[in-house]
Amino acid sequence: MHKRDSTIPTKSDTVLAFDFGTGQIGVAIGQTLTNTANPLTVFKAKDGIPDWTQIKQLLEEWQPDQVLVGLPLNMDSTESEFCARARKFGNRLHGMFGLQVSMVDERLSTFEAKQQESTLKAGENRRGKKSYKEQPVDDLAAVIILQTWLSDPSCAQPI
Numbered sequence: 001m002h003k004r005d006s007t008i009p010t011k012s013d014t015v016l017a018f019d020f021g022t023g024q025i026g027v028a029i030g031q032t033l034t035n036t037a038n039p040l041t042v043f044k045a046k047d048g049i050p051d052w053t054q055i056k057q058l059l060e061e062w063q064p065d066q067v068l069v070g071l072p073l074n075m076d077s078t079e080s081e082f083c084a085r086a087r088k089f090g091n092r093l094h095g096m097f098g099l100q101v102s103m104v105d106e107r108l109s110t111f112e113a114k115q116q117e118s119t120l121k122a123g124e125n126r127r128g129k130k131s132y133k134e135q136p137v138d139d140l141a142a143v144i145i146l147q148t149w150l151s152d153p154s155c156a157q158p159i
Contacts, residue, residue, distance in 0.1 A: 013065035016040075016058075017146035018093075019106065019138045020069055020086045022048040026138025029062060030146045037146035039139035048085050052096065059097055067099045068156065070106030070145045090159040102156035104149050106141070 012033035019026035025045050030037035041058070043050045069090040072082045087103065094101040149156055 014062055015066045015068060015146060015149070016062060016064040017068040017104070017142045017149070018070065018089070019141040019145060020048070020089045021045065021138060022085070024138050025050050025089075026140070026142040027058065028139060028142035028146045029064075030143075030150060032150065035150045037143045037150060039143050042138045048089065055093075056097070059099070064099065067093055067101045068104045068145055068149055069093070069101060069159070070141070071103040071157070073105050073107050075107065087159055094159060101159050102149075103159055104145050104156050106145050106148075 012031055015030045015032065015037075017028045017030070017037070019028075023045060025043045027040040027043065028037050029040045043054055067090075069086055071086055072080050074080050090101045090103060093099055
């Protein structure tokens with residue numbers, strides 16, 4: 001008899017993914033029924049600290065079953081200095097809101113998001129602005145993190 005992997009969702013779950021950064025934090029929303037992910041928002045952060053009231057409002061609105069936080073590993077799979085900050089953010093989400101939080105390898109997600117954004121309109125992004133500073137792609141990076149997990153839920157690791 002085939003044993004089902006417990007990391008694979010068995011119902012339609014709402015999932016939020018966070019692309020943590022010190023200046024901004026991108027968020028994507030997805031669900032497991034159709035395995036789709038969409039950009040949601042980008043929060044400003046000050047030295048990695050978001051407005052927790054905004055995060056709380058977002059969590060109350062979407063009521064996710066699962067939360068993912070991107071883990072910025074080095075290319076050789078070792079942990080970067082930034083991994084500890086991303087884990088701390090994940091731990092705070094878990095501790096403050098009682099959510100199930102997992103970390104997902106996010107190597108090159110921002111690079112890939114910038115590539116996708118630049119091809120959408122031949123160098124102009126979603127809002128007609130051309131620079132990352134004018135229009136960050138952190139929400140698109142969060143989509144990539146979420147799509148990675150939707151493709152293979154076993155890639156997640158506990159905070």
